[in-house]
Every structure is written in C-alpha cells, then in structure tokens.
Amino acid sequence: MGELEQRGERTPAPTAWEYASAPESRELVTLERQYGLFIGGQLVEPRSGKYYDTIEPANEKPLARIAEAGPEDVGLAVGAARAAFENGWSAASPAERAKYLFRIARILQERSREFAVLESLNGGKPIRESRDVDLPLAAAHFFYYAGWADKLDYAFPNRRPRPLGVAGQIIPWNFPLLMLAWKLAPALAAGNTVVLKPAETTPLSALLFCDVLRQAELPPGVVNIVTGDGATGAALVEAEGVDKIAFTGSTEVGKAIQRQLAGTGKKLTLELGGKAANIIFDDAALDQAVEGIVNGIYFNQGHVCCAGSRLLVQESIYEPLIEKLKRRLATLRVGDPLDKNTDVGAINSRQQLEKIEQLVAAGQEEGAEIYQPPCRLPEQGYWFAPTVFTNVAQSYRIAQEEIFGPVLSVLTFRTPAEALEKANNTPYGLSAGVWTEKGSRILWLAERLRAGVIWANTYNRFDPVSPFGGYKESGFGREGGRHGLEPYLEFEGAEEIGG
Amino acid sequence: MAQAPVLPAGFELPLEPRLPRIGSVDQVALEARATDLSRRSIKREAKLFALELAVRMMDLTTLEGADTPGKVAALAAKAIRPDPADSSVPSVATVCVYPNLVQTAADRVRGSGVKVAAVATAFPSGQSPTDLKVAEARRVVELGADEVDMVIDRGAFLAGRYAKVYDEIVQVKEAVGEAPLKVILETGELGTYDNVRRASLLAIAAGADFIKTSTGKLPLAATPPVTLVMLEAIRDVFEETGRRVGMKPAGGIRSAKQAVQTLVLVHETLGLDWLTPDLFRFGASSLLNDVLMQIRKQKTGSYQSPDYFTID
C-alpha cells in the first residue's frame, strides 16, 4: 500500500481508457471495379474469360474483380517477357537498368501511404505494419538492388555473370507487395524479365504496382503480372520459355514445384515454411524477450514463414516469463486493420482461418493448455485471437506443423544442449531466435542451429542487405544481399577451369 | 535502522526475498518498444481524458536559483486554477519547490487541495554528507512540505557502493515520516538502462513511494525508454509483492503529445490502476501550458495561440 492509500486519500483510478478509433483513410486508394492481366505493359482481358472476386478479409466484402489467367494467358505473358528480354532489356546498359529501379523505389516511397492502405485492405494486416514495415522495406529492396545492377562484375568477380532470361515468380499472400519487391528487384537488377503471379487472395497491391511501372516508364514486357489461383501458378511453372522459377509459399507446394521441374534444368529457388524455435534462457533481458516473442508470433497475425511459433523456455524462468507474456498479450489490440492502434489484424482468408482453427482444436485435443486474452473480435470477417499453448509436447501437431497464424506453442528445456536438440528437431530450418545475455552461448547456438536466419536478442528483423532463406525443407536459395542476386544469374568460364 | 545486505559485484542478489530478479535490459529492443508505443494514435475523447489526467498528475515545478516568493506565489495560483478561462480544468497535484520556498508555497496553496512538494538531500547533485541530507529532508517536512523529492547518491551508485545508496534512502524515508518520498535516480548520469533498472529496484527496496527519473538539470532526462524501464521495474515489484510504487518522469516532457505518449506507456505497462495522481506524476515547469492549449483545442476545435495562456 502506498502512503496515500494508507491515509485514505486515494484518488480512484479510472475504470477504462478506450483509445478512440484512429482509422487511416481508405479514400487514399482508388480501386477499379475490375482488373485484367498485366501483359506487355497493358492491363488486358484474360483469354480465359474468367474472373474472381478479391475481398477485404476484415469484413468479407468484395473489393474488385480479378482476372484468372489460364495457360494461354500465362503463355502470352511469358512471350511478352521473352520479347522484352530479347529486345533490349538484357542488352540495356546496366546503369540504365539501375535507374529504372531507383525510379521504382522512389515512386513507392512517394505513394507509400496509398499502398499501405491497400495492403491492409486486401490482406488484413494492421496499417501500423504495412506503413512501418512492408512499404519502407519494399522501397528499400528496390533501392538496394538498383545499386547492384551495374556492379554485378564486382559481386561475382571472375564469373562473368549473365541474366538467365525470363524468371517466373510466385509469391504468397502474407507480405504481398514486399514479396513482390523481394522477387522483382534482384531479378530485374540482374537483367532478367519477369512474369510474376501474386497470391490468389492478395492481388491488388501488385496490380496497383503496375501503375508504378507505368510512372517509371519501364519498357513493356519487362514485368508481367498474371493473377489467379494455384492453377495459374502451376501453368507458370510448366510454361515453355521460363528459365527460372522462384517460389515463396508452403513446403507442400514447393515440393510439387520441385517435382514439376525435375529434369528440366530450369533454375529454382524455394522459400518455404518454417516452425522456428524462439529460445529464451533464464539470463535473458526478459521484458525485451517478451517483446521478441510477441513480435515473433503475433506480427502479421503469425502469417510469417519465419514466425517464432515454438517458444522454448528454460524451466528456471518459465513461470515469470509466461506471466509476463500473458499480461502482454492482454494489451494487444485486435481489430480493424486500418486503425492505427491495431496490433493484430484480420486473418487473410477463410481457408487460412479454418486451418488455424483446425490445428488449435488439435492442440486442445492433444492436451495442451490454451490461453487467449480477453478480446472482442469483430463479427464479420476472419479473426483469431492471439493464442498461447502451454504444456505442449514436442510430439503434438501444434509443435510440429506450421500453423501460420497467431498461435504460439510453449515448450521447456533445462540446458543449452537440450534447447538445441529440440530446436533442430523439425524438418524445417528457416529461422530461430536466441535470447541470452551470454555472448559465447549465442555464438555456440548460432553455429549449431540448423536454420538460415538466427535472430539473437531480436526477432523478425528484415533488411534488403541481409540474406534470407532456409535450410532443409524450408527451401533453398537466398533472397536479400549480394547472395540474393545469384539465383538470377548464370556464370560462365570460372566454373570449369579444370586442367 | 534497516541494514542493506552486502551486495556482490553485479548486484545479483535480491534485496528482499520477494523482489524480482534484477536481470538486464536490452537497449535496442527496449527503445524499439518505446518507439512503437509512442506511435499510438490518441484522439478525441481519449485525448481529452489523457490531457485532463495529465493536469491532475502534474507537479508544477520551479527549481531555480532565482526563485522568489513572488515567483512561487504566481506558480501556486496557476497550480490551483491552471486555466482561468475554463473552470472545468482541474488543479494540478503539487507545486514543487526548493526548501527555502516551501513555506511560501504552503501558504499560497492552503485549502486548495494542491500539495507542496520539496526537493531535498542536496538537490540536485546529492554530494553532501548523509547526515546533512537526512536533516534537510526532515526540515522540509517541518516547513510544510507534503511530499519530498530526494536524489540518490549517483557517485556511490556508480562506484558500486549500493549499500550506501540504499542506507541513505532508508534514513531519509524515516526522516520524512508519512510524507510520500520520491526518489530521483538521475538516469542521465547512470549510463545504461541496466543501471536504471538496478537503481529503480534499489530505491524501491529501500522504501521509495515514487521513483523519479531526473532532477531536470540534465539534458538527458525522462525519455520514453527510461520511463519504460522504470515502469517495468515497478510492475515487476507489484507482480512479485503486491506493492504499488509510483512513477514520476521529470525533465524533458514539454509537450502535451509527449505527456499523452507517456500515459500510453503507463497504461500499457502498468494498466489503469496507475492512471491516478497517487501513483503517477509529471515533474514539469513548461508542460502545463501546452496541455492547456491542447485541452482548449479539443474543446473548441481551433488551434490555439500561447498568447491566450498565462506565463507564470
């Protein structure tokens, strides 16, 4: 009791402080009623004649009609890309290529709020994230790779790098524009032309991006965008004249693509699923570790392939840490993606919501203990409350399978060796987190964790200069950094200097 | 008198069996969290609520060598009735003055509900013998101070003599009796967030009713991350022991926007229970007028000019 309370002079604390809603204006975006396919620099009607609705996951209302590209459409797009490649893009001065990319980066910066709103509308992610993470990073990726376009010989000395030709790129719905940037920027910097397929549920920012390309005056056909579902993606993988496929998405589809391409000699990079361990030692800076846990699994509703979905907590700190985590969860604001104060937005699609619900039910059936903070979820739209499972065994599905939602599974360990063993005990290997104040322990784990990205005393940080990609079934190839150029180039000479 | 346990280097043993572990603080993640929270968008009725709360939480302060009874009288008038044009604006919590001006302040606020806080213990440096500091603290209460703001001995703290810091707080606490004791850590001199957390827990263990960031005499004062570290220490103590310790950021909070952001930190770290002047104060000299302007802006919808608000 404070002194004032003892003296009976206590001023009552308020019973509530509701933050008034602070929505970002959706008027910043003007949508067409219907979008065609972006082929040869034009939005054209699909030969397939088919369209589908893309919706706003926060309220299930349709936003626009989207063309569904069939094999013929994909073929036309690949043809346009091939023509653009042959007719000058590959031969264009690298410095000019660089300047196109710089232009794109700048235009994205200038129109960033418009894109951020659209990204939140169509994807369901909080405006805070699309504004502060997706858009700045997307622009930064173009800016970074712009600088490489005319320096490839320095990136790969003695290797005489050349573009591959036409790159087919298939991207996911969790970071629609950012993934577009991750794919396009290195491909174009390396001198390729592209056919890109956005995710079925989140095509709008890619379609608005066509307008950025128009403003940048990028030559027609250098970038082509074909919308549609998995069948469109498969058609792109199959298409004649595609020299390389880059895919980000589920491990299941990634394997199917790898099989599809077997024996074709086409280049392939895969950025697939994950089930990352986020390891908390008892000497960690706990409040910051809690932030790292929250950022690790609730960032973007957990729709993150590198999400820290398996929390490994040292037993000696288990109780206070879980208490802190639960308390912190109660402050997460779930709701309208366009509200600037929203921390957790809408689940991207009904299909994804059902998958999350199914795995969460499995977790409960298997005997894990569920915790969800009290929060009011909107009635319309797709929502899932931030969830923590404790008492999770390594064998439970929720500890093994990628949930791709705001669901954390908590396991415990006693020693660094046990933490390492549990962390690596998965077919995935995309990322891992380590929280300890002990430097030598961080390096010990960083050496031994079988994952492509190790976040030590931080989590879910991204940067265009930082290579990203997985071990094992999380895929192969890297995006970001100098290493991210390599999948878009072929080399001659230096490979075979035997004798 | 309570004897602090001997603390080994690294200060890892808790001072009380049930105080939280000292632990450590990661600078980058802490600052990132503080920045995130500062991006909360507080509008309309939520903002007005925060602004009026900020007024009620204010320790309206003057701590100048040039302070005179006239200056303090004016400050007291402002404290009681911050906006003469709007009687719905509440009084502030206290006027905060040097020991020599306690009596003047007490005379001027008597009966208004506004209290008098006095700095003591060789404010701002704390570089005096302990007995003088204790005597000063006792004296300001005799002179009429309702609350006492003391400084810790940063020299002793940085030299690792934690027991000396602890003992001194214990003695001052005893000397001020019932008056709430605010313990100033002067975080700008502590060098690291780890030290801010250690000093917070040390002060709390020694009996602080409030922990306070700064004297206001240094440029680096109540930054959001420093405030956040201290709030987290308070929260950890509460979780562990049920004891509620107050918080007072002082120095550097000059705009209404900063005040609202600070209240967001409190709200999302400690919850609604701390959104009361009993457990949270702003130490400020120039903040009040900006808050008043923002209140009037919220009420009238028009942006305001400082010409319409008195300088006291």
Add this chain to the structure above:
Amino acid sequence: MARLPVRKTYKLYIGGTFPRSESGRTYEAEGQNVARASRKDVRDAVRAARSAQPKWAGMTAYNRAQVLYRVAEMLEARTPEFAALAAGEDEVNRAVDRVVWYAGWADKLAQVLGSANPVAGPYFNFTVPEPTGVVGVLAPEEPPLLGLVSRLAPVLVGGNAAVVLASESRPLAAIELAEVLATSDVPGGVVNLLTGHRDELAPVLASHMDINALDVTGADGQTAELERLAADNVKRIVRGSADAQSPWEVAGFLELKTVWHPVGT
C-alpha cells in the same frame, strides 16, 4: 613357377570400415568381382555419414585443410596404382593437384562466400556459409579418379559428409581411393563409398529423407526421376561437371546462415 599374386577383395567403404555388401552380392567390373551394394548398404552409409558429419564440420577449418592435404599426400604416394586404374599418371597428378587446391579453400570459404551486412538499424549482421550436412554423390562414370575427386573434394572441404555411388563401370579407382581416405585422418563415416548398380542405388539415395543434397553430375539419363525423388525432402540438387575446380562448386553444398544481434549498451 612364378609366384601367384594375392588378389584384393573389392569391398564397400562405410563408416571407416570395409564391409562386403550385406546382400552378399557382387558384380563384375574391370575384370574384378566388385561388391554390389544394396538398399540397406545405402541406409548404413547414410547413417554413418550423418553421425560423422557434426564432428567433421566441427573441426577447425585449418584442421580440415590439413586432413585434405594429407589425402593428397596419400594419393600421390599411390600414383602407380591409381595410374593403372585411371587414364594414366596424368589423371592421377591432376586428381592430386585438385585435392591440394580444394584443401586450401577450407579456411577461406567463409571469407569469399560470407558477408557482413550493413542493415539499416542498430544490429550487427553477418552471413556465413555452413555445410548442408550429408551429400549423396553420383560420381561421374569417367574419368574414374579425377571425376570422383572433383565431385568429392568440394563436398568435403565445406564440412559435409558424403555417400558416394562410384562409377559403375570403373569402380576400382573409387575403392582404391577409399583405402587412401582410410589412411589419411579423414574420420570414419565422413566419406562412404558404395559400388554397385546405379539404377538400383541412385533412387534410394535420391529419396532418402536424411540426405540434404544430391550431386547428380554422374546421373546419366536418370536425372528427371532422381530430381523428382529428391523433392520429397527438398534436397539441394547440384548439377556440376566431372572436371571442375571452383569455389562455386563448393557453394552448392553449403547453406548460408545469417545472424542478427542488436548493438547496444
């Protein structure tokens, strides 16, 4: 009467030992009865490789280089034997030189292939290459020694363990090489050499869920099927050349790991 020479029994090389095939089968190649490995031999070899790999990767790069250099020394010492099994002394010399060349890379790969990444924030960030783990190698049919060495050396120098299917038609050099490895401080299990029928064994290797990468350089005509099988656990596929010498050959068997840490007080 001339002395009757004692003939060598050509066996497999698994986990540092020379077993016969568990199937008890042999086939005739280069005029000799050569062990014809079975699926279970592949299984054993992968198991041996998996258990040996961490220690090999955990050696200092300097030590790994020393061991590989030792392999070159032992190869050189057996030049006459290898010359008889390969295309003469020239192929042996080139194989020796190739091992020496790759040995020197052990402690330089991270410097050439890694990077420090200046991210836009208060973080130290670096990327280092690491071994992918266990690599299945389909050695080229020809040249029997240089082809094998050209594929194996880059796998090893990066810290991987290997399960190699030797040239089916000319397996003797591979077995001879196993004897070199067994006497060169290469820890048992780091290299496992199997002889036998490619059609039978390669799919087993390609579909094995505990192999991380597959070198299909020597896969003649089977490539599509093997690559399809390799997708079951997203194996890295390396299509190299039987006579290549480049650090990028090593890169195919490496993963890149990026580490972030905040910079603060």
